[in-house]
Amino acid sequence: MTAPIPFTRPAAPPVGAVLSDNPFSVLVVEDMESMRAALVAELRHAGVATVLEAPEGALALHLFKTRRPDLVLLDIKLPGKDGYWVAQQMREAEPGDWTPIIFLSGLDSDLDVWRGIEVGGDDYLVKPVKPIVLMAKLRAMRRLLDMRRRLVSVSAELHQANQRLNEMVEVDALTGLVNRRGFDRILHNEILAARRDGTPLTLMLCDLDHFKLYNDASGHVQGDACLKEVGRVLREVCVRPRDVAFRYGGEEFALILPQTPARGP
Numbered sequence: 001m002t003a004p005i006p007f008t009r010p011a012a013p014p015v016g017a018v019l020s021d022n023p024f025s026v027l028v029v030e031d032m033e034s035m036r037a038a039l040v041a042e043l044r045h046a047g048v049a050t051v052l053e054a055p056e057g058a059l060a061l062h063l064f065k066t067r068r069p070d071l072v073l074l075d076i077k078l079p080g081k082d083g084y085w086v087a088q089q090m091r092e093a094e095p096g097d098w099t100p101i102i103f104l105s106g107l108d109s110d111l112d113v114w115r116g117i118e119v120g121g122d123d124y125l126v127k128p129v130k131p132i133v134l135m136a137k138l139r140a141m142r143r144l145l146d147m148r149r150r151l152v153s154v155s156a157e158l159h160q161a162n163q164r165l166n167e168m169v170e171v172d173a174l175t176g177l178v179n180r181r182g183f184d185r186i187l188h189n190e191i192l193a194a195r196r197d198g199t200p201l202t203l204m205l206c207d208l209d210h211f212k213l214y215n216d217a218s219g220h221v222q223g224d225a226c227l228k229e230v231g232r233v234l235r236e237v238c239v240r241p242r243d244v245a246f247r248y249g250g251e252e253f254a255l256i257l258p259q260t261p262a263r264g265p
Helices: 033-045 057-067 083-092 110-118 131-169 180-197 211-218 220-237
Strands: 025-029 050-054 071-074 101-105 123-126 201-207 244-249 252-258
Touching: 025 033, 025 057, 033 050, 033 131, 050 057, 057 071, 057 083, 071 083, 071 131, 083 101, 083 110, 101 110, 101 131, 110 123, 123 131, 180 201, 180 244, 180 252, 211 220, 220 244, 220 252
Parallel strands: 025 050, 025 071, 071 101, 101 123
Antiparallel strands: 201 252, 244 252
């Protein structure tokens, strides 16, 4: 007969140093000095690298804009403007970005929780909060913040890769000039810009006379060399940032010269 294996309940994870694996900053907005000191002590015990303190809304907004904390712990009852207003101002100060905001308040009605989430809060904890609960919430918010940052980084990398791909697709392999595809896109954009700004736009089309006879007589290697030389000359003509030379197709070339009248610059 096999003896039963005793069940051991897993120990709770230690509260200390749960956030010390990477630098992390928290802004504590609390008007009661004793409560603020207790929160700061808990955060430092948990390994938070930087703890910013503010007893009222104006200083909190200043620190939020200038120091860019990773997370905000925000009381609702503050001198002057309340925490709801502060949270709303913080959200307006970071368009396109996101900083987790956790409300810490003695107000525990459903309406208070609803208002906190409505103005931009991400969580709402009722005081007094047990340290292990607070640390668990901070860790969860940090995971969300790290995931968002990774997504933003991947999106930026994809955008850059798409830009490089578009550049490769729009470059003529022989001459290095922009090809027909790029010509269509750039011409469309420059026409829109010229109409919007009321500025002149010059389009020049160039064709090599008797190129086929030259290519047949001298060979394709010499023909390619001729096209490359024409491409080099046209590229040197484009001295301004928006001037672009194109290989339109075969032995046909083009120049787009924004802000250039027909008589020349």
